[in-house]
Amino acid sequence: MCRAILAYWKYLITLLIPLLFLPLPLVVPGKEAQCGYTIILMALLWCTEALPLAVTGLLPVVLxxxxxxxxxxxxxxxxxxxxxxxxxxGLLVAIAVEHWNLHKRIALRVLLMVGVRPGLLLMGFMGVTAFLSMWISNTATTAMMVPIAHAVLQQLHKTEVDRIAAEQVAVTKGTVNGGFELEETTPPPAYEDVVTMEKExxxxxxxxxxxxxxxxxGMSLAVCYSASIGGIATLxxxxxxxxxxxxxxxxxxxxxxxxxxASWFAFAFPTMVILLVLSWLWLFVMFLGFDFRKHFGCSGSDSDKLKSKVAYDVIRGEHRALGPMKFSEIIVLVLFILLVLLWFTREPGFMPGWASLAFDVGGKSYVTDATVVIFIGLxxxxxxxxxxxxCSRGRAQQESQxxxxxxxxxxxxxxxxxxKMPWNIVILLGGGFALAKGSEASGLSRWLGSKxxxxxxxxxxxxxxxxxxxxAVFTECTSNVTTTTLFNPILASMAQAICLHPLYIMLPCTLSxxxxxxxxxxTPPNAIVFSYGQLRVMDMVKAGCMLNLLGVLTITLAINTWGFPLxxxxSFPAWANSTASTQC
Structure with a gap:
């Protein structure tokens, strides 16, 4: 019976959850209770994933x-x-970047510039991963960076093992340098020395x-954590x-x-940089120790120089394998830079943007960030x-046609x-927006705010x-999209009820x-690095617990400092006061 329940648990949950909470809309009158029933139903189905997330997102269309x-x-x-x-x-541009391998070229080029000492290598991989995650999905970024990181570390380890083996063979033969065999001048080691060497x-x-x-x-965790951190920097x-x-x-x-x-980047990018630096320091201390001098290459030992050269050669080999930049990569890079410039200058805030200057209709610009990115996508x-x-055709084409x-x-x-397009996320987004709109239309938001x-x-x-x-604790068990979708309407109502700027709590909670x-x-990046088999759950818990606390503290600091004037x-805004249940 237990095996049958485990086999059919998804069917049982999708049947029992609606029946269990059905008395709520039947006993409690009003649309507030009916909307609350929908939210509870969707929240539990999202948390348990008894139905695909996108399918659960379609429930408002019916209910x-x-x-x-x-x-x-x-x-x-x-x-x-x-x-x-x-x-x-945004995904169209990201798919183009991935399709032409531009993200890999950028990653390898930056790693060659940063350096390959252990501390710098950790910093380089975290910085590159965070930067790429600002523009393409954190899952794709992690899937690309983890194999590169492990290839570099594996080569470093192999070189170190070969070096130690060569030194031990040299000592056994009576020389400290495997490249020189001075048999006539170097006496053989004593019996006690050989025994000690074999034991050590x-x-x-x-x-x-x-x-x-x-x-x-540490490197695996650094890649997946920086992929999640980098995503908060851009809209x-x-x-x-x-x-x-x-x-x-x-x-x-x-x-x-x-x-x-522009406004999102002005707030979230400094937050991301601070959190990334703190994460690097924490992972450095946790997995490399406190010897900063050694791991930054200040010791100058021959073995460290050899390992650095090997790591550099691995990365340089990967970069050379890509060949020279093709026309397609250049054009995608130009379009990407153009997209970012158009986004930043559309409505920068401190000066009139190109949208209001060139496309102003009756004192209002109809151009949004979506207009810009769809234009680049086209x-x-x-x-x-x-x-x-x-005039120039390939030889095969000339011969055949x-x-x-x-x-x-x-x-x-x-x-x-x-x-490559995750259409399920588009539906999931729509379900979240429908849920928020239904909470407002039914009056549930105002009721929650009053409580x-x-x-x-x-x-x-x-x-x-x-x-x-x-x-931050809730999102460990559910997807971050689900968490934001469920919490934000409630947070908006709470902010209106206590006369607090809605962004003061909605923005930091979204980042959290x-x-x-x-x-x-x-999150998928965590699952990707965990699948490599080197990590245990406890490793991730030990490292992630402190990072969660550091992240919450950093976001709280950001919203209470540069977030205030930005x-x-x-002050409580007029656009929030107009929809509040009580005027502030």
Missing amino acids: FPLMGIMESSKVCMEYLKDTNMLFIG EPVDLQQLEQKHQTFSK TGTTPNLVLKGQMDDLFQENENVLNF LLFLIPSELPSC PNKIQAPPALLNWQTVNQ LTPLQSIPQAAICFLLCLLV SSLAFMLPVA FNLG
Whole structure:
């Protein structure tokens, strides 16, 4: 019977959860209880993953119209909003970068510039991974960087083992240098020395192997942690950021575009850098110790120089294997830089942007960040991947079809996009937006806000810290998208109830949802490095527990320092006051 229950647990959960909570909308009158029933149902299905996340996200399309909360047409409109198009456009650019291996070239080039000493190697891999994760998915970044890191470390370990073996053979033969055999001048070692050497050899190799395993664990954790940290720096870096953007536009439709690419980057990028440095210091001390001089190459020993040269040669070999930059890589890089510049200069805040200067209609610009990224995405399907040449054709083409000229393929094709585009996340995003809109339409948000007014007596900084800590713990067991989707509408209602700027708690809690460092199941990068077999769950828990605390402290510091003037958090905004249940 137990085996049958374990085999059919998903079916049992999808059947029992709706029946268990069905008395809530039946006994308690009002649309608030009906919407609450939908939220509880979706939250439990998301947490247990009894249904695929995207399938659970479709429930509002069925339940909200049946309960009279929202019309079906209005619910369906939430599934392809401006934020969803921003997500799709960002992924189009990321897919192009991955498709032409531009991200690998950037990673290897930076590693060659940073250096290959253990401390610098750890810093280099973390910095490169975080930078790439700002623009492409953290899963793809981790999947690319982990094999490179382990190839470098494996070669370092092999070189060190060979060096020690050569030295021991040299000592056995009566010389300290394996390159010179001075048999006539060097006496053979005494019997006691040989016995001592034979006893110490396994210990030395065992210690070396243990040291290699420890550093490999640290490097694996460094890659997956920096992939999660890097995603918080940009609006399109990770999905929870877009969830917040979409819910802000839904719940506070007159928010004056307070969250855009430039304002997000101004707040989150310094936060990411500080957290990345703290993470590097923690992992350095935990896996390399306190000998900074040795691990930064200041000792100058021959063995350290040899290991550095070997690591450098491995990375340089990987870089040379890519060959010279192709036309397609150059164009993708140019389009990527153009996209970032257009994002930053659209509405920089401290000066009029190009959108308001060139595309102003009646005092309002209709251009958003989604407009920009979709424009760049369209160019990827229009620009050829090679220089058009009507005169130079390949030999095989000349022999088979001498009179036919074949155009080169575009930078992107739909088949590649369809294979790599996570369409399930688009539906999941839409389900979250529909849930937030239903909470507002049913009055559940206002009801929750009225119940949270006692929090007004607690200091604001304490509220922010405790909520971020709660979200950071919750996201270890659920996806960060689910966590943000469920918490943000409640946080928005709470902020309105206690006359607190909504971004003061919604923004740091959204960033905290990316602090999934403790468990392999918390986020895909953790699962990828855990699958390599060198890590135990306890290794990840020990390292991630401190990083979670450091992350919450860093985010709380950021929102209470440069976040205040950037978003004007000291006053309750008029766009939030207009939808509040009680006027502040």
